[in-house]
Amino acid sequence: MTEHPFHKHINSFVSLTDTDFQTILTFFKEQHFQKKELLLGAGDICNNNFFVVKGCLHMYFINDRGTERTVQFAIENWWLTDFLAFQKQSASEFYVRAIEDTDVLSIRHNNLEALLEQFPIMERYFKSIYRIAYGSSLNRTKYLFDFSKEEIYFHFVDHFPEFAQRVPQYLIASFLGLTPEYVSEIRAKKRS
Amino acid sequence: MTEHPFHKHINSFVSLTDTDFQTILTFFKEQHFQKKELLLGAGDICNNNFFVVKGCLHMYFINDRGTERTVQFAIENWWLTDFLAFQKQSASEFYVRAIEDTDVLSIRHNNLEALLEQFPIMERYFKSIYRIAYGSSLNRTKYLFDFSKEEIYFHFVDHFPEFAQRVPQYLIASFLGLTPEYVSEIRAKKRS
DNA sequence: CGGATCGTTGATCAACTTCAACGGTCGTGG
DNA sequence: CCACGACCGTTGAAGTTGATCAACGATCCG
Numbered sequence: 475m476t477e478h479p480f481h482k483h484i485n486s487f488v489s490l491t492d493t494d495f496q497t498i499l500t501f502f503k504e505q506h507f508q509k510k511e512l513l514l515g516a517g518d519i520c521n522n523n524f525f526v527v528k529g530c531l532h533m534y535f536i537n538d539r540g541t542e543r544t545v546q547f548a549i550e551n552w553w554l555t556d557f558l559a560f561q562k563q564s565a566s567e568f569y570v571r572a573i574e575d576t577d578v579l580s581i582r583h584n585n586l587e588a589l590l591e592q593f594p595i596m597e598r599y600f601k602s603i604y605r606i607a608y609g610s611s612l613n614r615t616k617y618l619f620d621f622s623k624e625e626i627y628f629h630f631v632d633h634f635p636e637f638a639q640r641v642p643q644y645l646i647a648s649f650l651g652l653t654p655e656y657v658s659e660i661r662a663k664k665r666s
Numbered sequence: 667m668t669e670h671p672f673h674k675h676i677n678s679f680v681s682l683t684d685t686d687f688q689t690i691l692t693f694f695k696e697q698h699f700q701k702k703e704l705l706l707g708a709g710d711i712c713n714n715n716f717f718v719v720k721g722c723l724h725m726y727f728i729n730d731r732g733t734e735r736t737v738q739f740a741i742e743n744w745w746l747t748d749f750l751a752f753q754k755q756s757a758s759e760f761y762v763r764a765i766e767d768t769d770v771l772s773i774r775h776n777n778l779e780a781l782l783e784q785f786p787i788m789e790r791y792f793k794s795i796y797r798i799a800y801g802s803s804l805n806r807t808k809y810l811f812d813f814s815k816e817e818i819y820f821h822f823v824d825h826f827p828e829f830a831q832r833v834p835q836y837l838i839a840s841f842l843g844l845t846p847e848y849v850s851e852i853r854a855k856k857r858s
Numbered sequence: 859c860g861g862a863t864c865g866t867t868g869a870t871c872a873a874c875t876t877c878a879a880c881g882g883t884c885g886t887g888g
Numbered sequence: 889c890c891a892c893g894a895c896c897g898t899t900g901a902a903g904t905t906g907a908t909c910a911a912c913g914a915t916c917c918g
């Protein structure tokens with residue numbers, strides 16, 4: 475029997491028996507979302523935290539001019555939600571939507587509390603998750619700051635070629651903070 | 667006897683007896699740094715994590731053109747270090763420097779491991795710390811993206827007036843990703 | 859007093875956005 | 889299975905934001 479991807483992921487941070495993992499799974503709901511389906515709306519109470527088993531999500535907001543801005547992608551083995559709102563059980567600042575057909579494990583706030591109560595070792599797991607996410611976010615800030623938009627774009631496609639494959643160009647633009655038109659332009663320039 | 671600020675901060679997330687807190691303190695080193703003093707250099711192995719008891723730090727890097735870019739400030743009750751490098755015990759991407767005379771509690775990586783071993787409840791505390799830091803970082807990303815530089819500046823001074831007081835203008839500029847000259851310009855424009 | 863530090867001002871210019879129009883491709887319904 | 893529309897990428901012209909550079913002022917502190 476092959477190990478569940480989520481169990482494998484947890485085990486890369488802390489050790490968990492198969493029995494414990496099976497119990498832990500009961501705190502979650504397995505859900506499938508179709509491409510373009512909405513998991514969380516801005517303004518909704520943020521009840522759920524999502525773990526991507528297979529597929530791809532993005533979290534975004536819509537600004538005054540009506541354009542979408544992606545703040546985070548999540549592929550296999552990433553957690554995604556509006557963490558501040560999830561914690562406070564308040565209205566989400568962001569939308570979460572499936573980019574591809576996606577399988578997630580979702581957990582409600584009260585179930586996560588109960589899970590942590592019963593399995594304190596999972597505190598350690600989530601500590602690691604948040605620490606990595608925060609570190610990555612700071613590194614991203616570094617690039618957003620310092621590089622020109624052109625450098626930002628090529629840095630991204632060089633470092634995460636798998637994204638460039640999976641995700642449409644206009645979403646990458648939305649993630650990196652430039653316009654689709656400008657992406658076209660610098661790609662054309664590069665080609666020549 | 668007044669409660670130690672660090673104990674107070676921990677207690678806002680988890681409950682800790684005074685005895686336990688006194689033991690926990692022994693894992694830390696109390697340090698004082700003068701204004702402008704360096705706590706961590708880019709390229710150094712990142713051994714320490716810093717908790718600000720009193721004062722103000724900033725974390726920054728220096729880009730190709732030789733200009734400083736601040737990725738994070740830390741005032742009272744904030745943790746600061748290059749978390750990715752701290753975890754991997756690798757070379758830091760960033761500098762950490764005191765902006766004011768600052769008292770910190772610093773903890774080495776192996777001591778933190780030992781502390782968490784002995785007081786598993788602190789896993790929960792650090793989980794909360796990282797989650798908040800990550801959430802805040804995502805929110806900051808939101809503003810960096812979406813607002814014009816002018817909006818970014820005024821949003822910051824409106825929301826964190828205490829910073830605008832304590833921190834020189836050129837450091838705020840370095841944090842927000844604009845030039846000191848441009849800050850001058852928009853402040854002048856606003857005044858008229 | 860003299861130097862270092864920090865903020866200001868103005869001119870020039872490049873990077874990037876905005877807007878409008880077009881073309882290719884994919885999927886869905888007739 | 890074809891046709892139509894939605895979706896996505898491209899192109900080019902015009903306009904704007906914000907960086908860069910250089911010089912000057914103000915203030916603080918030894």
